Amino acid sequence: MDPLALTPFAIAAGGGRIGPLAASQLVSAGTTLLQRSAPLVRTLAGRSSGMLLPNGPAWLLALAASDGREAVILDPASSGDELAAHCHTHGIGAVFTTKTLSSRLPTAITRILLDDAPATAYVVLPDREQTVDLGSHYGLDLIGDTGVEGTNEPCLHFPASSTSLSHRDVLAAARTAMATFAYTPVDRTLTMSPLVTPSAVIHGLVSPLLAGGLLHLREQLTTYQCRTLIEKDDVTMLVGTDSTLGDLALAIRGAPLVHSALKRVVCVSGDTRSMLATEHDLPR
Numbered sequence: 001m002d003p004l005a006l007t008p009f010a011i012a013a014g015g016g017r018i019g020p021l022a023a024s025q026l027v028s029a030g031t032t033l034l035q036r037s038a039p040l041v042r043t044l045a046g047r048s049s050g051m052l053l054p055n056g057p058a059w060l061l062a063l064a065a066s067d068g069r070e071a072v073i074l075d076p077a078s079s080g081d082e083l084a085a086h087c088h089t090h091g092i093g094a095v096f097t098t099k100t101l102s103s104r105l106p107t108a109i110t111r112i113l114l115d116d117a118p119a120t121a122y123v124v125l126p127d128r129e130q131t132v133d134l135g136s137h138y139g140l141d142l143i144g145d146t147g148v149e150g151t152n153e154p155c156l157h158f159p160a161s162s163t164s165l166s167h168r169d170v171l172a173a174a175r176t177a178m179a180t181f182a183y184t185p186v187d188r189t190l191t192m193s194p195l196v197t198p199s200a201v202i203h204g205l206v207s208p209l210l211a212g213g214l215l216h217l218r219e220q221l222t223t224y225q226c227r228t229l230i231e232k233d234d235v236t237m238l239v240g241t242d243s244t245l246g247d248l249a250l251a252i253r254g255a256p257l258v259h260s261a262l263k264r265v266v267c268v269s270g271d272t273r274s275m276l277a278t279e280h281d282l283p284r
Contacts, residue, residue: 007155007167007206008064015185016209018057018217021118023209026057029118029134030064036132037123040065040094043110047093048072048157050109052083052101054219055195058114059205062096065112070154070164075196080104086159094123156201163198173198174206177277181264183237185212188261190229192221192240192248199268203277204239213237223251234261242269245280 012027034041049066052074053059063071072090074083084106086092094110095102102111102124113122123130155167165173177183181203191204195217208215216229226248229235240248245267267280 006068006151007170008060010171011060011206011209012064014210015212016215017213018060018209018215021057023060026060026118027064030061030066032134033061033065033112033121033132034067036134037121037130039125039130040110040112040123043125044069044093047091050074050087050090050092050095050097052076052095052097052105053114053195054098054101055191055217056219057217058096058098058117059195059217060209061114061117062112065096068153068155068167070157072157072159073196073201075160076101076194077196078104090157090159156198158196158198161197165198170202170206171210173202174210177203177207178211181207181237181266181277181279183207183211183213187211187213187236188216188234189213189237189239190216190226190235192226192238192244193268197268199277200239200241203266203268208237208239223248227251227257230262231257231259236261236263238262238265239268239277240265240280242267242280249280 008027008030012024014023016023018026048070050072051062053062054076072086072092074086083104087106087109094112095105096112096114097105098115099113102113105111108126111124113124117134119135121132121134123132149168149171152166152168154164155170156165187208189208193200193204195201195205245265265280266277268277
């Protein structure tokens with residue numbers, strides 16, 4: 001199989017960055033994790049992976065470490081009972097998560113703690129724990145056409161909307177978004193929406209990185225922190241929900257931005273079964 005048929009490898013080939021980290025570095029760390037953890041490979045054999053993560057660079061690493069199999073996107077806002085049901089229903093073998101969020105998972109499920117990624121990962125099995133050094137991996141040398149269609153193999157599943165996307169679906173939707181909202185390599189995107197819906201993942205992660213741009217992907221940013229990033233880091237693309245963008249719009253109307261390079265504000269609220277997004281009216 002052409003490795004660029006897999007979504008994380010296509011993203012890595014785009015040349016984008018999540019903060020100071022190159023997408024290719026994160027994807028490389030994900031593949032290194034599999035190479036250095038035989039217990040994880042055995043646990044995932046023939047099963048889905050789970051991703052219970054806040055926004056951050058570890059999201060892309062976990063997608064790469066899912067090794068092309070379907071990754072079930074678990075919402076950090078879910079209850080322990082809901083998470084247990086998803087793990088059972090979707091045949092999840094192991095969950096990529098953080099120490100804090102892992103406490104809500106069933107005790108018997110293998111979890112990979114990515115709090116210290118991309119330097120280190122911790123594979124926690126029911127009977128033991130393995131520390132995996134990811135810091136000495138070599139960067140990926142990707143040569144090929146980043147415009148490949150991708151395969152129809154499962155890539156992402158969103159339990160909240162019962163939506164499944166193949167690698168081909170994800171890449172096609174991301175390229176459509178790139179054309180619609182004009183993502184470019186010089187764009188600096190701030191994603192305020194949690195990566196738990198198809199629209200948020202396509203518009204807030206895949207499209208900016210596939211275009212080769214810089215992505216600010218952080219957990220629980222306050223309105224003040226968002227303003228600071230927009231003004232100081234020359235954010236050109238803003239991705240969020242009606243709620244987060246609405247709160248920011250009110251704050252900006254009360255105290256206009258001193259400096260802003262914003263050219264587009266993309267709202268990913270609405271029907272989570274779709275990957276549609278619209279422009280939001282935000283002062284800039």
